Amino acid sequence: LCPIRAYAAWADAMRKLGMPLSGYVFRPRVGFDSISSDGKQAMTSSAFLECFRNNLCDISVHPRYYGTHSFRRGGCQWLAVVCRWSFRRICDWGGWAESFDNPGTLFKYLLSWVDNPLERREDFFNPDRPPIDPCTHCGRTCTCA
Numbered sequence: 001l002c003p004i005r006a007y008a009a010w011a012d013a014m015r016k017l018g019m020p021l022s023g024y025v026f027r028p029r030v031g032f033d034s035i036s037s038d039g040k041q042a043m044t045s046s047a048f049l050e051c052f053r054n055n056l057c058d059i060s061v062h063p064r065y066y067g068t069h070s071f072r073r074g075g076c077q078w079l080a081v082v083c084r085w086s087f088r089r090i091c092d093w094g095g096w097a098e099s100f101d102n103p104g105t106l107f108k109y110l111l112s113w114v115d116n117p118l119e120r121r122e123d124f125f126n127p128d129r130p131p132i133d134p135c136t137h138c139g140r141t142c143t144c145a
Contacts, residue, residue: 076109 007025014021023039026048030036043051045068053063076094079085085093087106096105123129 073109073112076106080110 010025011021017037019035019037020039024042026043027036027039028041028043029047029051049068052068053066056063056066072094076090079090079093080087090110091106094106094109119129
């Protein structure tokens with residue numbers, strides 16, 4: 001799923017409906033099959049979750065295992081791996097920066113047994129390993145980037 005293509009499709013749909021592109025992407029539903037044209041109104045998290053789970057059912061994926069935390073977890077991993085944000089900044093974004101009394105919370109979002117590792121363990125110190133993806137900020141491909 002490409003977020004750029006998803007946003008482009010959303011923008012195209014909004015233009016066809018004559019709705020402004022400014023404001024919230026996820027807006028409240030109006031009636032059975034429309035959305036609010038007021039960009040200042042946000043869809044509630046419970047309404048979003050209902051729509052999301054209905055979309056999963058539409059593609060024959062059982063929605064039981066998915067919730068809104070899936071997005072927060074994916075967001076944390078994207079901010080850490082792709083954007084290379086510091087842990088402190090991710091904690092600020094996630095709302096965990098006030099007390100830091102439970103650092104395990106951040107790591108529950110960053111690491112999981114279901115993740116695919118970026119690099120094989122046996123390649124960590126292998127000088128002949130294939131290059132890793134370049135940093136999106138500096139373009140370096142070294143492991144310390």
